[in-house]
Amino acid sequence: MKRDGRSSETRASTDPSRALAPVRESGAGGAAEPVVMMGGLGRHLGLAWLENVFFFAVMICSFVFAVLLLREATWSWSLLLLLVGFWAVMAYLALPRLHRVLTTIYVPDYFIGCSRTTDGRLGDPLNLAFIGDEQQIHETMTRAGWVKADPVTLGSSVRIVVSSLLRRSYAEAPVSPLVLFRRTQAFAYQQEVDGNPSQRHHVRFWPTPEGWLLPGGRRIEWLASGTFDSGVGLSFFTLQVTHRIARDIDTERDHVLRTVTDADAAVSVEMLHDFTTGYHSRNGGGDAVMTDGDLPVVDLTAVAVAPGATAYGVSEDGQVLGTVGRRPPSIVAACVLAVASALVSMAALVWGGDGVLGPNGRDVLGDVPAELPANVALWIGVLTYVPILWLAYRTFFGGVWARLIMIALVTLSQASQMWQYLQGTRPTFGALLSLSVDLLVVYALTSLSARDWVEQGLVEGEGAAA
Structure with missing residues (x-):
């Protein structure tokens, strides 16, 4: 039985510690109980653990990135910019995700x-x-x-x-x-x-x-x-x-x-x-x-509604009807940033010798050697960034595994670079900028809105392909 567009079965919990399974609310003030399914999401419960690993890993990367920004904050023109960047990463990325992890432990789920x-x-x-x-x-x-x-x-x-x-x-x-x-x-x-x-x-x-x-x-x-x-x-x-x-x-x-x-x-x-x-x-x-x-x-049961009044409607996840199934802004932003980053990096590889590089002989967007031959740079760009473009394309249209593979690749790339910088190698300003873009990409892809959209696709049998 449905009332105002709602049903007795609600969507899955968005808590990172919970599996991707729908829930049914219990009686007076009770906690929600998982609904056991033999098909649909039942075949994808293992994805929840993988989602949680990425969720936690990206949180760690955000704290490390904040540390890198703070280490680079010296008394120079870039001090204010780096401190603002440190605050933005901590306030809008690191601390909210840390709260998301901790509150699943100590905040009651009823x-x-x-x-x-x-x-x-x-x-x-x-x-x-x-x-x-x-x-x-x-x-x-x-x-x-x-x-x-x-x-x-x-x-x-x-x-x-x-x-x-x-x-x-x-x-x-x-x-x-x-x-x-x-x-x-x-x-x-x-x-x-x-x-x-x-x-x-x-x-x-x-x-x-x-x-x-x-x-x-x-x-x-x-x-x-x-x-x-x-x-x-x-x-x-x-x-x-x-x-x-x-x-x-x-x-x-x-x-x-x-x-x-x-x-x-x-x-x-x-x-x-x-x-x-x-x-x-x-x-x-x-x-x-x-x-x-x-x-x-x-x-309000005695309130008369004017003829022709607009019925906004409420969906099963509490949103206004008409928004269910729409691609969340987090997915759009992640794919746009990933494509832009890949295209700029490919251009830097191919045309790096024509003035794209900084005075230290390194690419201003990363660590590409200035003396790299154009034909070698082209093939490196194709082999490195074309798969990212394809994954972004598949993710944009609901590919579950494409999204997870994209998260894994970008996260591993970030982790390796951050480890190198923590060992003493000093990142260029361009490298920090590139890391920040990558961090925004994986944050958007691992956001709760992105997970909910993927979950909805799994429930409806859509978007499960790579």
Whole structure:
């Protein structure tokens, strides 16, 4: 039985310690249980272990690369650039992946009244519950003066950064993804404050699994987290640039309730007092949060939906319908970077003697000798980089083994170069640049979104070929 585009069987866990197997949510607050399959993913469970090895290996490479950058930071014009690079690698690559590995060990994998960040840390507390279908939520929030947030894309991410720096209004600015029931939020609504994208009210919504009950046995259909962005700062745990939330999340909860009840008399609210123990804690960004533990249940079943209202729909992985099966940006970025890197390296090999090389007689993009004959360089380029181009092509179209082989080749190449540099060989600036591109490639290929896309292809019997 499906409800709002969902089924009782959810997608596989994205935790790196778990096998690629679908799960079924249990009853009230219980943990999800693996579904045993004789075919489909059952034939590919060994891939999960290989995925985990690469996931961990790439994390180690990122820390080593950060060390190499720090070793090269001398008092020169490149000091600031290298330190910024060190921060970027640690904040956006190394530390998030380390959290992803560690949180699979110490963060509970069952409902505890809190969302999780995409790297596994505890996110924002859940302080709202809803009864009603998705169209009624959209209708109610729109009438109450809330604006649906844009999905997180490269374009929307750049726009919110520019808007925050220049203090330009961006009413539909995206919110960061948080995870509940192993799904990112289905959608989010927000209210910008005085045209400043750095300050806003926002609410994330997650559909509950079919048949799922709150601890205590209450049936609801949606859980939500309402918080207020008070400004922009650095994450306490990863040092990433992020929005900081106001400490008193109950004030934001009450603001949401006030706006929806004032906008439509058909909305009713029942308060579950002391649903959780009142507490002071921190969210996934390290911001202090405080709540009294009450959980309001907002009943929207009597809300009339306007004729012709758009039904966004919710997929089985909690995303808006129409996005399921789309190639994730991580796959696109990895393939584009791999192709660009291979083509530039081939050009440097072939035309290196015509001014591409640096003053030390080495290739500015790597360590290619200046005296290498053009015909030999051509064959080296063909034998080395054409397979990478082919693997990138197959990976782009869903090749499971092509992606894994590509990860292995790039990771082994990185590891060998890093070991050489750690032994005392000093890398050129071009070599560090080349390593950074390779690191971005394997990070994108081993990301959770890339793994989910591959997993979906396995479930549907697609993309299993090399």
